[in-house]
Amino acid sequence: MKNIIQKDSMKTRKSIRTYTGEKISAIDKEKIINYLNNDENLVGINGNKIKIQFIEIGENISGSIGTYGIIKNAPAFLIVTSKNSRDIMLDCGYVFERFLLYLEQNGLGTCWLGGTFNRKKLNKDIKLSSGEIIPIISPVGYSSKKSSLSNKMIRTFAKSDSRINFDELFFNENFNHNIKDPDIREALEMLRLAPSASNKQPWRVLIDANGDAHFFIKRAPNYSGEKLGYDIQWLDIGISIAHYEIAFGCREFIVNASKIDNVPDSLEYVITAKK
Numbered sequence: 001m002k003n004i005i006q007k008d009s010m011k012t013r014k015s016i017r018t019y020t021g022e023k024i025s026a027i028d029k030e031k032i033i034n035y036l037n038n039d040e041n042l043v044g045i046n047g048n049k050i051k052i053q054f055i056e057i058g059e060n061i062s063g064s065i066g067t068y069g070i071i072k073n074a075p076a077f078l079i080v081t082s083k084n085s086r087d088i089m090l091d092c093g094y095v096f097e098r099f100l101l102y103l104e105q106n107g108l109g110t111c112w113l114g115g116t117f118n119r120k121k122l123n124k125d126i127k128l129s130s131g132e133i134i135p136i137i138s139p140v141g142y143s144s145k146k147s148s149l150s151n152k153m154i155r156t157f158a159k160s161d162s163r164i165n166f167d168e169l170f171f172n173e174n175f176n177h178n179i180k181d182p183d184i185r186e187a188l189e190m191l192r193l194a195p196s197a198s199n200k201q202p203w204r205v206l207i208d209a210n211g212d213a214h215f216f217i218k219r220a221p222n223y224s225g226e227k228l229g230y231d232i233q234w235l236d237i238g239i240s241i242a243h244y245e246i247a248f249g250c251r252e253f254i255v256n257a258s259k260i261d262n263v264p265d266s267l268e269y270v271i272t273a274k275k
């Protein structure tokens with residue numbers, strides 16, 4: 001059985017960039033290892049199994065992981081390795097976010113890192129099979145109460161504490177109508193809190209008359225993330241789907257673009273979550 005993720009973890013999670021430096025306790029290490037040993041936790045909605053390695057600094061890796069001074073005193077890292085396709089990126093986002101929320105509910109801090117780590121060095125330290133990339137890593141450890149200057153700068157730069165207005169993200173039956181139902185609004189707030197690369201929040205969701213939720217991607221024009229060689233915003237969509245699933249308890253996803261009329265040009269259909 002998949003591990004249960006509590007809704008509250010979506011409310012309390014924030015990117016943690018400064019840690020106490022304390023090693024991961026034996027109990028927490030066991031939780032991490034057990035989670036990663038359960039295949040059900042590693043398979044995304046497209047059926048791809050995502051590989052996640054748990055690496056302790058000074059134990060199974062020599063030296064540190066270069067994060068350009070952005071991550072301070074992290075005792076360990078999680079490294080995601082995968083093949084490079086959109087379907088797989090969506091599953092990476094989904095699987096890894098569920099894991100990070102599980103860690104959050106167990107008192108461990110994390111931070112998605114797609115850009116600010118030394119990928120070249122890590123590509124040498126981690127054995128990659130042919131066609132594999134490292135789309136994402138995350139530090140893991142105990143959050144320091146003190147936030148470093150670089151963390152504050154990144155939060156300001158990425159406007160990490162703000163989110164796009166609810167009514168610009170979520171729509172009822174067509175793209176001109178807002179969602180009125182307070183219960184649906186409350187559940188979608190959980191999706192709005194999801195982390196995204198540079199806090200771009202590329203997801204848009206239309207709930208139709210049957211209550212099915214149609215996910216679209218709104219790409220940021222000229223986004224620097226495009227230079228990474230993989231579709232980082234597709235990870236964001238996987239993250240938003242994980243939040244949606246936890247908030248609504250939905251388990252069935254289908255791809256059927258034909259059902260929705262008058263989709264704005266700036267949006268691309270991704271997937272539908274059945275009620």
Ligand SMILES: Cc1cc2nc3c(=O)[nH]c(=O)nc-3n(C[C@H](O)[C@H](O)[C@H](O)COP(=O)(O)O)c2cc1C
Pocket residue numbers: 013014015070111112113114115116117136154158159160161193194195196197198199232235236239
């Ligand atoms: C796919 C992805 C990639 C990210 N890459 C980085 C990164 O390279 N460096 C960094 O400091 N933060 C990175 N972040 C964290 C975002 O900046 C952060 O989630 C966003 O600003 C919202 O803040 P919050 O996570 O505290 O809610 C990334 C987040 C995601 C989802």
